[in-house]
Structures are given as C-alpha cells and as structure tokens.
Amino acid sequence: MTEILDILKENARVSVEDIAKMVQKTPAEVAQRIKEYEQAGTIRGYRTLVNEEHLPGERVTAVIEVKVQPEREGGFDRIARRISKFPNVVNMYLMSGKYDLLLFVEGATLREVAAFVSERLATLDGVLSTGTHFMLKNYKQNGTLMDVDKTDERLQVSP
Amino acid sequence: MSTRSQVAAHVKALPFSGIRKFFDIVASRKDVISLGVGEPDFDTPWTVREAAMWSLERGATHYTSNRGDPALRQAIARYVSAHFGATYDWQTEILVTVGVSEAIDVALRTVINPGDEVIYHEPCFVSYRPSIILAGGVPVMVETRREDQFRLTRAMLEQVVTPKTRALLLNFPCNPTGTVLSRDDVRDIAAFCMEHDLLLLTDEIYAELTYDHPHVSFVSVPGMKERTIFMHGMSKAWAMTGFRIGYACAPPEVSENMMKLHQYAIMSAPTTGQKAAAEALEHGAEAVADMVAHYNRRRHFLIASFEEMGVSCHTPAGAFYAFPYIGDLGISSEDFAMRFLEEHNVAVVPGDAFGRSGEGFLRCAYATSLDNLREAMARMAVFVNSLR
Helix, strand or coil, X not given: CCHHXXXXXXXXXXXXXXXXXXXXCCHHHHHHHHHHHHHHCCCCCXXXXXXXXXXXXXXXXXXXXXXXXXXXXXXXXXXXXXXXXCCCEEEEEECCCCCCEEEEEEECCHHHHHHHHHXXXXXXXXXXXXXXXXXXXXXXXXXXXXXXXXXXXXXXCCC | CCCCCCCCHHHHCCCCCHHHHHHHHHHCCCCCEECCCCCCCCCCCHHHXXXXXXXXXXXXXXXXXCCCCHHHHHXXXXXXXXXXXXXXXXXXXXXXXXXXXXXXXXXXXXXXXXXXXXXXXXXXXXXXXXHHHHXXXXXXXXXXXXXXXXXXXXXXXXXXXXXXXXXXXXXXXXXXXXXXXXXHHHHHHHHHHHHCCCEEEEECXXXXXXXXXXXXXXXXXXXXXXXXXXXXXXXCCCCCHHHCCEEEECCHHHHHHHHHHHHHHCCCCCHXXXXXXXXXXXXXXXXXXXXXXXXXXXXXXXXXXXXHCCCECCCCCECCEECCECHHHCCCHHHHHHHHHHHHXXXXXXHHHHCHHHCCEEEEECCCCHHHHHHHHHHHHHHHHHHC
16 A cells, blocks of 8 residues: 555655544554655655745756766666766666766756766766756756646635 | 516525525635635646647637537547446437536426426535426425435435426435445435336536445436436536536437527537547546545545544545534534634535535535645634534
8 A cells, every 4th residue: 555655755744643544544553654664765765845946046957968888797887876976966867768877966056067077977987978958947846836836716615 | 767676586586505605704704724615626637728728729719519519429428438337329318518507407497397396305516406496396305314324215215206206306426415325225216216207317426536435327227327317527526617517418309408408598518618528538537536536535534533523424435525513512504614714714614505404514625735624623623622
C-alpha cells in the first residue's frame, strides 16, 4: 500500500494523526510504516518547495547537457557518480538521445556556474562536450505551478 | 398599474430552495470555511480545458444538432456501455442536455400526465419536488432513514404506490446523504418497477464517486433499460460543473419526445462544453481516479473526526457528502448551521434544506482541501462541546 507515500509526496507536512485518519490506521501504525520507508531508503528526504523569486538576491540555475565517454566496465556510472557529487549539481539524469547526462546546476552568480562548467566539468576525463542553458523563469516545479496563485472561484454554498 | 400579479400562481406558490437563504447569509461574511459547496474543489482536468480552448480556436462556436454533437453522443454510448451495463443507440436514444438538471425537467415533462404520481425520496437534491410539480405531477415523498443508512427499500415503495403512480425519481449515490444502493437494493427496486409497470427516472450523476464497492446502475438489470430514463453528466466526477453538460439515455420514443421539449426550450447544449465532455469521456479516466482517491481520504478523515468528537455519522459510501446527525444536541439543523457560522465562521448546510426528513442532520461536503477540513472539524469539536 503506497497511499501514505501518495499523501506525503503531495504534502510532507501532513501530521501522522491526519494521515492515520485518511488511511484508516492508527497513528502508531502510520509512524512505523514511514519509519520503514525511511530505513529502506524509499523515502529519501523531505524538502520545502520555495519560490526563489520571492527571495532577495539572485540564484542562477543552468541546465547542462553533457556527452561523456562510457567505459568498458561500468558504462556511465563511474563518471556520472563523480559528477553528481559536486554540490552545485542539484539534479542529474542519464538520458537517451544526443547527449548522455542532463545536469541541473545551481550557483550564486552566472560567473560561478560558468566557472564550474569550464574548470570542473569540461576538464574531467571522459567528458567529451557540454552544452549550457541558463534558466530564465520557473513555471512549474515538482508538479506545482510556481507563477500562479490559486483562487477558489466557486460559490460558497451550492446545492 | 394593474393589481394583477405578474407571476403565475403556480410559480409563485413554489418555495425558494432552502439553500438559497443560507447562501445569502454566508456570502455576506468574510473568510468563511465552507463545507457547503456541492461541487468539486478540483479544477477541470487541464486536457479537458485545453480541448475546449482548441474547439474555440478552430471555430466550433455554432449550434450542434439538437440531440448533441454526434462525436459526443458516440462517446457517451461507449462510456455508458462500458461502465453501466446497458447499450444505447447514439442516434435514437441519447440526448445531450444542459446538466442533469435540464434532463430531469425534460424527462418529467415528457412522461408525466396531469395528476400522475411520482415517487421520490427525501432528503434529496433540491430540484426534484419542484420539478415534479412543474411537470404537472403529484410528488409522493418517501423518507429514507438514518437507521437504514438512508437506503431506499422496496418495502418503503410498496407503502406509497397507488394505481396513479407513474414513475420513480431516484438519485443514488445520493446528495445529500452519500448513500449508495447495494446490488440487492437495486434489483428489488427494479423488480418493483416492473411489477407495477412504472417508469424509472434515475439521476446517477455521482456514479463514479463510490468508495467501498462499485456503483450498480438500474439499467444493468435486465428489463429495466426499456422503462428507464438514465441521467448522468460531467459535472461531478470530471469536475466540470460550469460546462453544464449532462445527458439522458432513454428508449427511442421517450428520447425523441424529450428531444422536442429540449429543442424548443434550449436548441442545443453549449458547444464548447460538448467538445470538452467528449475529451473527458475518452481520456479522463486517470484524472477521475486521482480525484476519487483524494475524496476517499478526506471521507475517511471526516468520518474519523466525527467519531472523535462523538457525533454520529453513517458512513457515506458515495458522492462527496457526509451527513452527520446532530439531533441529539438539543438544537435544530438550521440553528446549528447559523450559530456555527456566526460563532466559528464555518458553513455547513442544514439538513432540512433537502426536505423535512433532513432535520437533525448537516450536509458537510468534503470537496474541499484537507487543511479546510481539519480546521472545520477542530472548530466543530469546540462548538459541539459548547452545546453539551
């Protein structure tokens, strides 16, 4: 039963008591199940979805396409793991198509991200080429619309 | 100025919906948490809205045929056949209407002769009784009861049937009680209709919103399709209330004559809505399933919350309403709703808005966010305690 995960994926701050009511279990059972998910690594963390545009200062996000040389043993994994450890890399995927790795890289300034690409990433053994795209606006993240506020258009009482 | 009334006497005699008065009071207040809304809080699935926009771009802004857009009627025929166990001919047996509300009105006016009795059940949706009266029929009310989980049984019907009875007008899953009929209930009521040679008008608008066992349609019972006007629509399960699209499936002669009334009063249902409805029927299953999962969680939450505060509530197996009993708190439904609104700023609908037998109950719609439900339930617990 993954219903607890469905609820938490939508809102990680729902209390154990509320989840228990929704899935018809006791709070202790729900807490135990969540603990099991955490221990198994199924649940890998709880983060807050922040609209960065509301914060002072600038954050720069770039999407970087990387072509790499796969290795005889291990394929893409060794080089991918190495790249993924840089703290600037916030999301990273192996892709099919014209390039191999897709990186989401964050930095405080354009210069910082550019420096990461030219000094750290492009110089790695096995990296064949990079293509960097700077992000201009965030419309939707993890299923949440980031630039519209929801209003309830309904009548307050209806039959 | 003439002293003659400008309004016909039989219309003047019709009461306003009980919900309307309450609506005006709620609307005058700010920041109300409302459990009084009888429609989904979800927006219409995006692909459906997108299909509506595309139809506008393409210039589909004209009348459709009176019966409704052929593509939509074919989609309805496929959908009803797949989910309700009856096959209808899209050309002669399906009429697209402006919501189920129009379907009910047209259906009654098509089949009722003056003085015919129509049996319906209370508590029920606000339009049934007035629609029967406006069609020239005599409404015969059966009270469903808390001790039966508001189910309608054959025995109740046997008590009120007369030689003048022409039809039954039913709504399961039921607004406001959330009651769903079992397969046996459906079979028994169907047998009752056949034995007494009655027509059945069945409003199954909440059919997709059942939680404990799947909906059983009256038209799935052999022999019933021939004497049934099956009414359904897009409003609830697909969250499309504002599109105003419903439909009626009926035997060809009935359907054809319903079409006459529809043609003279309406012409055709809104074209944009019809295009959107076709998309929803063909590709909306996943969105519906997702909404149903959310409603079900909220339903469990509400039931558990009532239990916690010691308010008795039968488990509503369908729709998105809970119908808790507050008759043992020494306060009427209306007073409870008014004071709860004034003292705690939460709107619930007094049960008697759905008929006298709704007295002692409240309709609490869980078509609202968990945050709203949690806060409303916390406030209700405080209010209920203050009454004890």
